[in-house]
Amino acid sequence: MSPVALSNLVALAVSASLAAAQITGTFPATPLASKGPFAYPTGIPYKVDTDVGLIRGTQIGYNICNSTTEGQQSLCQTSFLNSLDDFCLWAPPEMGREVGDIEGSMIAWCTKPGHGTRLIPAGALHGVQFTKTPDYVQVVGFIDQTQINILAGDFGGEMDPHGADLRGNPMGGIVFTNQFGGNFIQGIEWHNFMGSNTFCFKVCDPAGPSAADYCEHIFDRIGCAYNAPNNARNGTFESCDGESQDFPGIYTSNGQQLP
Template sequence: MSPAALTSSISRVAVTLLSTTTLLSVTTAQQSTYPATPLVSKHYAYPTGIPYQVDTDTQLIRGGQSGYNQCNSTTEGQTSLCQTSFLNHLDDFCLWAPMKPNSTIADTEGEEVAWCTKPGRGTRLIPPGALQGVQYMKTPAYVQVVGFIDQTFINIQAGDYGGELDPHGADLRGNPLGGLVYSTGFDTDNSYTQVMEWHNFMGGNQFCFKACDPANPDASKFCQHVYDRIGCAYNAPNDAQNGTFEACVGENQDFPGIYTENGVVMTYSQPPESLGVISTLPYQPKVPASSSCTSYTSSLLYSALASSSATPTGSSASGSGNGPARVTGSAASGSGASAGASATGATSGAEALRVGLVSGALGLLFAVVFLS
């Protein structure tokens, strides 16, 4: 073999080895980032089929799950690390929020715990006075709650405009890692359905939490997780009112990011974080029509909170990290009952505000670094 041919052969071998090494590096990187089974594909019957922890992929980049999913009377209280959540009705729902006081959503997205309006499921409880207005909406494709809250009561830093929690995340392990959601909103017998597609925006003293019916073929479209920078007004269009607590029946919204312009259906693409704050959008979301709205007195809706040990969390413990007594089949099932407080019929003239993570002072949509 001539010197030139030998040199060429060696070069080809070197390129092959380099390509193989690169491929192995990429494969190794992928293995260290993604779980064998994404969170959105993990199914567990409530309450008997839930493991102690859903996310056991401790070798991956973000480490292990910070809380637990098997929750019961031994875990209930303001230091609970329960990460099993519910969205059933106006008087019976949970929100994802931090373990420790004065936290931001962006810094704790993978560690949020369930804060609920009813005792009995082993979670933390939303303190009395925190909820300042809530609208529950049931549609053919999803159930949702949107509303107003003093977020410091559930450990979110004052002034934090927050972001989105969902069962995906950049590494498919969810935010929070291993977070489960169940609802009685899809069956007439109040049985629990695991919700595979959901999103919960928290921040700016506002929230929206939508759980999409897993039987609906468009569940992932109604509960999109790629519009994490444009908040509730675009992901869950609503007519929630500060000071009003009401349950309604509604029509389905347009899929988040989908709108019609001059008769043409358009899709909005959220710009990357590197381009800065989103100051304008090409469309205004259409608020779905609603009917059969009934208003309630908040003190009657959430009477169980007043008699519980729930307190404002500015001085609460941050959570001991201790899990529940490990039992099978005895986790509290909750009542699954719909809002039962007597209706007030009036909204007390509360100012109507469409909940969205929007800065009134700056007139800008807040953009936060948040895994979608």
């Protein structure tokens, strides 16, 4: 083998080693659900997920969102759930891939301007029920999902601040609400199911003793009826007060809780 050929092989080996070295692991030093709480709006970092060298790559968007980021090209990953007419949903930045394959890259689409996000197009929502309980707020409804870059027929998936690698889906995604005390506070525990032209988004009171239980994230294949019981009706928009459900995964029969 010539010296030149040997030199090329060595260079290729070094490049491969360097590329492999950039992937250092799966799990972040600090899980997403343990970051914060961040004060709104001045305490939010540009990116909540600053980890590098992990298998899923880096956070696609940003968390400081305002009038300079607002519009249909926004990559804002700060979401809100405030009321019947003021909430956001996680959806893809572009059309073409199923939700289950890109949960880590979802961005915020909101019903109102002012959050620095993309806007859910007029007419996309076909019915919404907003419910406030002592322990959480949730919004459930019907949507033409193709208008927020979700493929027609896509059964979708679940977004939450945990994920298999603890970086959350979307990575770096955070949620705020003004329904627990009047000021915007970060909801540490939440889940958002998207797909089949339906959605449900629940944010649990971070001061409540059972926020993680009410916003359980492990039943991602069962959907809204199980994780966010509701009476949403296609064609109806309504705001309700309600009682807190049993924790997802817990049933009550004759006054007895059953696992």
